[in-house]
Amino acid sequence: MPEKNSKKVKLTWSMVGTLLLCWLLPLTILTGVTFFFVYAKINQQIERTIVTSTDKAVEMCEGQITDAVTASKNASYMTAIRDSYTKYKNGGSKTDLYEEVTLFLTQQYRYNKLFLCTVLYFTEDPETIYYTYSNTADATYKGIKEYRRVGFDAVREHAKEIDTDTILMNVDGHVYLVRNMMNSSFEPYAVIVSEVDTGVMFGALESIWGYMDAAVYMDGDCLLSPRFSETRELIEQTDKNATMQNSVYGSLENEHYVYKTVKQDGHKMTVLAKLDGQAIVDELDAIRYIFILVIIFMIPLILVVFWFFHKKVTKPVNSLVKGAGEIYEGNYGHQITELGNSEEFYYLGEAFNSMSLELKHQFEQIYLEELALRDANIMALQSQINPHFLNNTLEIINWEARLSDNRKVSAMIEALSTMLEATMNRKKQQMVCLSEELSYVDAYLYIISQRLGERFHFHKNVDERLLQTEVPRLIIQPIIENAVEHGMMNLSQEGTVSLFVHEDGGYLYIEVKDDGSLTEESKEKIEELLHGGGGGSSVSLGIRNVNERLKIIYGQDCGLTIRPDADGHTVSTLKLHVSLNGGSTNLNN
Numbered sequence: 244m245p246e247k248n249s250k251k252v253k254l255t256w257s258m259v260g261t262l263l264l265c266w267l268l269p270l271t272i273l274t275g276v277t278f279f280f281v282y283a284k285i286n287q288q289i290e291r292t293i294v295t296s297t298d299k300a301v302e303m304c305e306g307q308i309t310d311a312v313t314a315s316k317n318a319s320y321m322t323a324i325r326d327s328y329t330k331y332k333n334g335g336s337k338t339d340l341y342e343e344v345t346l347f348l349t350q351q352y353r354y355n356k357l358f359l360c361t362v363l364y365f366t367e368d369p370e371t372i373y374y375t376y377s378n379t380a381d382a383t384y385k386g387i388k389e390y391r392r393v394g395f396d397a398v399r400e401h402a403k404e405i406d407t408d409t410i411l412m413n414v415d416g417h418v419y420l421v422r423n424m425m426n427s428s429f430e431p432y433a434v435i436v437s438e439v440d441t442g443v444m445f446g447a448l449e450s451i452w453g454y455m456d457a458a459v460y461m462d463g464d465c466l467l468s469p470r471f472s473e474t475r476e477l478i479e480q481t482d483k484n485a486t487m488q489n490s491v492y493g494s495l496e497n498e499h500y501v502y503k504t505v506k507q508d509g510h511k512m513t514v515l516a517k518l519d520g521q522a523i524v525d526e527l528d529a530i531r532y533i534f535i536l537v538i539i540f541m542i543p544l545i546l547v548v549f550w551f552f553h554k555k556v557t558k559p560v561n562s563l564v565k566g567a568g569e570i571y572e573g574n575y576g577h578q579i580t581e582l583g584n585s586e587e588f589y590y591l592g593e594a595f596n597s598m599s600l601e602l603k604h605q606f607e608q609i610y611l612e613e614l615a616l617r618d619a620n621i622m623a624l625q626s627q628i629n630p631h632f633l634n635n636t637l638e639i640i641n642w643e644a645r646l647s648d649n650r651k652v653s654a655m656i657e658a659l660s661t662m663l664e665a666t667m668n669r670k671k672q673q674m675v676c677l678s679e680e681l682s683y684v685d686a687y688l689y690i691i692s693q694r695l696g697e698r699f700h701f702h703k704n705v706d707e708r709l710l711q712t713e714v715p716r717l718i719i720q721p722i723i724e725n726a727v728e729h730g731m732m733n734l735s736q737e738g739t740v741s742l743f744v745h746e747d748g749g750y751l752y753i754e755v756k757d758d759g760s761l762t763e764e765s766k767e768k769i770e771e772l773l774h775g776g777g778g779g780s781s782v783s784l785g786i787r788n789v790n791e792r793l794k795i796i797y798g799q800d801c802g803l804t805i806r807p808d809a810d811g812h813t814v815s816t817l818k819l820h821v822s823l824n825g826g827s828t829n830l831n832n
Contacts, residue, residue: 267541274537289452290492293518296452297490297501301514303447304459308507311357311439312409315422318363318435323347324424328365328432341373348375357444358420358437360386365433369399377440386417386438394419394436402434409508411439411461418444418466441467451501453518460513469517494520559588566595576603655693658686673796677744678710684719684742691727698737699727705744712751712821715792721785722755722803722815729813730757746821750801753817761807769805786815793819 318324327335327343344363352361353375360376372391376382390398393415401412402421407429409422418439423431441459445467448457459467490503499518504511562581569577577599579592692699723740731738743754761769773790790803797819805815 267545270537270541274534278534292452293492293501294490296450297492297503297514297516300447300450301490301503301505301512303450304445304514305505305507305512307357307444307447308411308512311420311437311444312422312508314352314355314357315409315420315435315437317351318347319422319424321347321351324363324433325426344373345375348373352437353378357440359440360390361435361437362387362390363433363435366431369434379440382440389417390419390436390438393417394438398434398436402431406431410510411466413464413466413468416468448514448516451516451518453499453520453522455517455519457514457516460515461507462510469515555585559585559592563591563595566599570599570602575606576600655690658689672716674713675716676710677705677712677714680714680716680719681705681710683717684723687720687723695727695731699731700737700739702739702741704742706746709744709746709751709821714751714753714819715796718789718792718817719753719755721789722753722817725786726755726757726759726813726815730759749821751817751819751821753819755815756808757813759813760811761805761813773803773805789817793817 324344324347327340327347331337331340348361348363352358355377356379358377359379359382360374363373364371372387374387374390376384376386394417397412397414398419398421401410402423405421405423407423407425409420412419412421418441420437420439422435424433424435426432445457445459448454448459451457456469457467458465458469490501492499492501494500497520499520501516501518502514504513506512558581562579566577566579578596688701692701719742723742726740730740738758741754741756743752743756745752772787786803786805793802801819803815803817805813808814
């Protein structure tokens with residue numbers, strides 16, 4: 244097929260481009276603009292919902308903290324503990340003190356859902372603790388044991404510094420509300436510690452729209468530990484824009500968050516909640532469905548248009564292109580049958596079919612004439628026989644017969660018979676197997692070896708896989724004869740002729756190498772001889788005939804070349820297509 248022009252555009256792609264430019268592009272732009280405005284409105288509404296729900300949730304958490312602080316103050320406002328402790332200091336029983344304090348703690352805090360457990364110790368005897376724990380399922384004596392293990396020392400240290408303040412502190416995952424109890428001199432005589440149930444105190448945060456997780460900080464200390472690790476980076480980023488009145492909604496690395504800072508009894512409380520990004524995305528499903536619906540409605544129209552152009556235009560044009568390809572590949576006479584019912588394409592198809600049949604007829608006539616001419620040329624070339632060679636051969640046979648009764652005579656006669664048989668070609672075969680062609684060469688070489696004696700050496704290297712390859716008759720012997728004449732007759736000493744047969748890239752190469760060298764004069768004669776120049780010796784005519792025969796049979800890319808090799812020796816190379824019994828041969832097996 245001819246090479247496709249990269250500057251030309253196929254009809255199918257032109258049709259696609261037209262649809263994209265005139266239909267899909269405008270509709271896509273309109274849909275995109277609509278989607279952009281609706282998306283912006285929905286985002287604004289989502290942000291308002293998130294901020295409002297966060298403000299409300301934080302406000303509820305503030306109320307819970309205030310209730311917890313107020314409950315802890317009851318221990319100071321009510322005089323039960325102070326009275327019991329004063330009575331104990333005035334000589335009362337420690338057992339009575341323990342029972343009275345424990346009873347007060349139980350009455351005040353056991354049923355308070357904000358506390359898991361409550362502990363009290365007097366500053367003069369911090370090792371003795373008075374406690375109660377909540378009646379909820381999550382509260383057990385284990386909370387008291389955890390306080391002894393992780394909270395005891397930390398609480399004592401912080402209690403010394405808070406004076407009349409009330410603080411929330413996180414100790415190894417336990418959040419404690421700590422408050423000093425003061426005497427009339429405003430000196431701490433006891434410390435009341437309540438472990439906060441963070442699920443209750445900060446449970447309102449789960450009402451934030453899209454809530455996934457949250458972190459709560461009090462004066463920089465983490466009270467509610469999150470399950471995400473970006474809290475510090477988020478706080479540093481959002482703290483610049485945060486105010487004491489409004490929540491801040493934003494995102495970091497495709498994660499969505501809401502942030503709020505408030506004042507709580509002189510303390511700074513920071514709430515940072517991580518939001519479910521998928522829930523936010525799901526809110527855009529409505530506009531997404533509309534967009535998909537528009538696309539779905541566009542698809543049938545596009546398919547109908549494509550179907551129309553494909554059936555009415557593209558398919559008939561492809562049939563014409565395919566038919567042209569068949570003609571280019573040599574399938575002359577190819578007929579087109581599928582061109583639809585269009586009047587214009589029907590006329591084109593009939594004209595194409597008519598021209599294809601006419602082309603087939605003319606090509607067959609020209610081909611037959613060319614075959615006849617080629618056969619005539621080959622017969623004429625093969626009819627040329629070297630009488631000088633036959634005379635020399637007969638003279639040698641006669642000489643040997645006179646001198647002695649030797650088997651050489653029989654062998655030489657057999658060799659001569661083989662040569663004569665090849666020359667006469669009684670079977671009228673134009674092509675023979677390479678093995679048969681080499682038998683002619685062997686017959687000739689035997690005669691030459693008898694003629695030249697020990698001065699003549701011959702080497703042969705043939706790829707045995709090529710022995711069944713068909714080659715034209717009598718193409719190697721003339722080249723061997725030329726090598727002998729050129730390489731031996733001008734040498735007073737020994738000479739060598741070598742034959743190499745191999746295949747490369749679908750071509751068969753037959754190389755004949757002799758010891759002779761090529762002068763500038765001989766190169767000019769060879770050039771003139773191989774390109775149809777004048778006559779010469781019988782050997783020269785045989786070389787020219789071989790070259791012409793190969794070009795007639797295989798084409799101009801094949802033939803004979805004679806060149807010097809790297810050592811200055813002469814190499815004659817026959818190049819022809821590889822074939823085995825009329826077809827290509829596979830040498831890879």
